[in-house]
Amino acid sequence: MPDVIPADSVGIVKPQIAQFDTPLALSCGQTLSSYQLIYETYGTLNETASNAVLICHALSGDHHAAGYHAMTDKKPGWWDSAIGPGKAIDTNHFFVISLNNLGGCCGSTGPTSINPATGERWEASFPMVTVEDWVESQARLADKLGIQTFAAIVGGSLGGMQALEWSIRFPERIKAAIIIASAPKLSTQNIAFNEVARQSIRRDPDFFDGNYLENQTVPTNGLGLARMLGHITYLSDDAMGEKFGRQMRHDTYQYHYGIEFEVESYLRYQGEAFTKRFDANTYMLMTKALDYFDPAAKTNNDLSAVLSKAQCEFLFVSFTTDWRFSPERSEEMVNALVKAGKQVSYAKIEATEGHDAFLFPIPRYMSVLNTFLTRIANGLTTEASDAL
Amino acid sequence: MRSDLEIIDEWVQPNIRVLDLACGPGELLHHLMSNKQISGYGLEIEPNDLNTCIEKGIPVLEQNIDEGLQNFEDQSFDLVIMTHALQQFRRPDLLIDEMLRIGKECIITFPNFGHWRNRVHLALKGRMPVSEFLPYNWYDTPNIHFFTFQDFELLCREKDIKILRWAAVDGHLKDHWWIRSMPNLFSETAIFHISR
Numbered sequence: 001m002p003d004v005i006p007a008d009s010v011g012i013v014k015p016q017i018a019q020f021d022t023p024l025a026l027s028c029g030q031t032l033s034s035y036q037l038i039y040e041t042y043g044t045l046n047e048t049a050s051n052a053v054l055i056c057h058a059l060s061g062d063h064h065a066a067g068y069h070a071m072t073d074k075k076p077g078w079w080d081s082a083i084g085p086g087k088a089i090d091t092n093h094f095f096v097i098s099l100n101n102l103g104g105c106c107g108s109t110g111p112t113s114i115n116p117a118t119g120e121r122w123e124a125s126f127p128m129v130t131v132e133d134w135v136e137s138q139a140r141l142a143d144k145l146g147i148q149t150f151a152a153i154v155g156g157s158l159g160g161m162q163a164l165e166w167s168i169r170f171p172e173r174i175k176a177a178i179i180i181a182s183a184p185k186l187s188t189q190n191i192a193f194n195e196v197a198r199q200s201i202r203r204d205p206d207f208f209d210g211n212y213l214e215n216q217t218v219p220t221n222g223l224g225l226a227r228m229l230g231h232i233t234y235l236s237d238d239a240m241g242e243k244f245g246r247q248m249r250h251d252t253y254q255y256h257y258g259i260e261f262e263v264e265s266y267l268r269y270q271g272e273a274f275t276k277r278f279d280a281n282t283y284m285l286m287t288k289a290l291d292y293f294d295p296a297a298k299t300n301n302d303l304s305a306v307l308s309k310a311q312c313e314f315l316f317v318s319f320t321t322d323w324r325f326s327p328e329r330s331e332e333m334v335n336a337l338v339k340a341g342k343q344v345s346y347a348k349i350e351a352t353e354g355h356d357a358f359l360f361p362i363p364r365y366m367s368v369l370n371t372f373l374t375r376i377a378n379g380l381t382t383e384a385s386d387a388l
Numbered sequence: 389m390r391s392d393l394e395i396i397d398e399w400v401q402p403n404i405r406v407l408d409l410a411c412g413p414g415e416l417l418h419h420l421m422s423n424k425q426i427s428g429y430g431l432e433i434e435p436n437d438l439n440t441c442i443e444k445g446i447p448v449l450e451q452n453i454d455e456g457l458q459n460f461e462d463q464s465f466d467l468v469i470m471t472h473a474l475q476q477f478r479r480p481d482l483l484i485d486e487m488l489r490i491g492k493e494c495i496i497t498f499p500n501f502g503h504w505r506n507r508v509h510l511a512l513k514g515r516m517p518v519s520e521f522l523p524y525n526w527y528d529t530p531n532i533h534f535f536t537f538q539d540f541e542l543l544c545r546e547k548d549i550k551i552l553r554w555a556a557v558d559g560h561l562k563d564h565w566w567i568r569s570m571p572n573l574f575s576e577t578a579i580f581h582i583s584r
Binding site (some may be wrong): 153313315331334335337339341343344345346347348362367371372374375 | 405426429435439441442443444445446447448449450451459461464519569
């Protein structure tokens with residue numbers, strides 16, 4: 001809880017809701033007749049509406065990326081370290097938009113929302129949504145906010161996939177894509193991890209084939225287990241070792257299945273805390289969206305061919321100890337863009353935190369982001385003065 | 389701009405595709421992008437240099453050249469450049485092969501260790517030369533290979549590499565006639581434009 005709002009914070013923010021009544025045809029073949037998206041904005045949109053930056057969230061993210069909802073909040077938004085006045089994504093220059101994706105559980109239409117056709121919660125019947133669907137819905141949100149072109153679209157992990165998809169799907173609507181710790185498609189191992197996560201949810205007796213709320217319960221064991229597994233893969237071996245080592249709860253072994261090592265306690269806590277804020281159906285949907293993403297599938301697995309449509313400038317960032325979305329995965333995209341002759345830069349940041357590093361304010365990482373975005377911001381000013 | 393870079397600028401055709409290995413803060417690429425409308429990428433691993441490139445809008449990729457350049461396709465660039473860096477890599481001979489695989493032509497510049505001042509230094513003092521131009525001690529120098537203008541020429545001959553043109557410069561002087569007449573003795577920096 002902040003006693004006073006820090007000077008480099010966007011301060012107290014209030015989420016807004018956009019209602020859409022034009023049906024959205026989804027990749028899976030189903031159509032959402034109407035839906036809503038919850039979003040927050042930080043900074044001010046300039047007169048030409050040219051300074052908008054879209055933040056795309058990852059697997060368990062939401063619209064609350066920066067600032068506080070109330071003075072009683074324990075923590076600010078999930079990417080507060082990077083968004084704010086004077087920060088890497090500088091709200092003195094940019095109008096930053098962060099939304100909760102379709103299928104989410106934080107205010108946008110998703111499995112916990114009421115299906116207008118039935119008057120009941122969607123739960124298991126909520127259609128599968130893909131990265132493409134999200135980008136389509138984000139473009140509609142941009143239309144509503146009067147934004148034709150984004151100065152930049154930024155995302156880490158699954159968020160990076162959305163930024164990549166934007167560059168292909170709406171090449172004329174995006175000036176720069178910043179893609180952090182991401183991949184052009186999941187590796188087999190990554191799909192396998194996702195499947196274990198999903199199975200742990202689906203095999204929870206409280207899952208009820210996805211209609212658990214109707215049965216007045218929540219598959220907390222399964223969802224917690226899925227999160228524990230995820231958490232291990234988001235950290236590096238070194239980071240876990242550094243944080244916990246073989247630190248024990250008691251001075252001697254207890255020879256039981258309770259907490260012996262501190263890492264066990266940490267994982268159980270993380271798993272349990274997650275079940276209080278996240279919906280299991282949403283978690284499963286998000287993991288499926290990750291699995292399905294593969295833009296090069298349309299072009300005979302030639303990533304360079306599909307990216308040849310892109311017109312924006314790209315910045316890629318990877319982290320040395322990230323093994324879930326390793327630097328090599330970022331390099332696949334970089335190489336494809338070099339082959340296609342696109343404007344691309346790439347930084348591989350030394351970090352101990354594993355995949356999670358993309359959420360940390362690592363000085364060099366922040367500096368690369370800020371340097372890139374400052375140039376983008378300066379470009380906006382030049383364009384504005386050229387127009388006069 | 390460094391004198392070797394000025395000469396390269398004269399040699400580069402407009403509108404080509406350039407890869408600059410160990411591009412540093414991107415001085416050459418920046419110049420070629422604005423003056424010759426080339427499209428290019430720099431490779432660099434020094435964080436401050438990378439940031440400078442990003443600041444100037446020069447496409448730069450963080451990649452350790454000693455770990456290989458397999459990610460670049462055969463003949464995918466018109467020109468591959470490496471200025472004042474060949475002496476810092478593990479296997480300059482293999483690196484030149486790679487550069488000629490990726491690029492149709494290459495321009496390489498390097499400090500000529502056969503320069504008379506180095507010879508005098510070693511001959512009279514009996515110790516490895518430290519100069520304004522090569523300001524390192526033997527134990528902390530990033531320059532792990534020392535070779536001369538002639539050594540490079542010889543390597544090209546052995547590898548059947550064509551020398552399209554060369555230049556030799558001393559400090560801030562350009563192609564002065566007396567450097568050109570005895571480049572192995574008088575050039576501080578050697579500049580070679582090569583192809584297969």
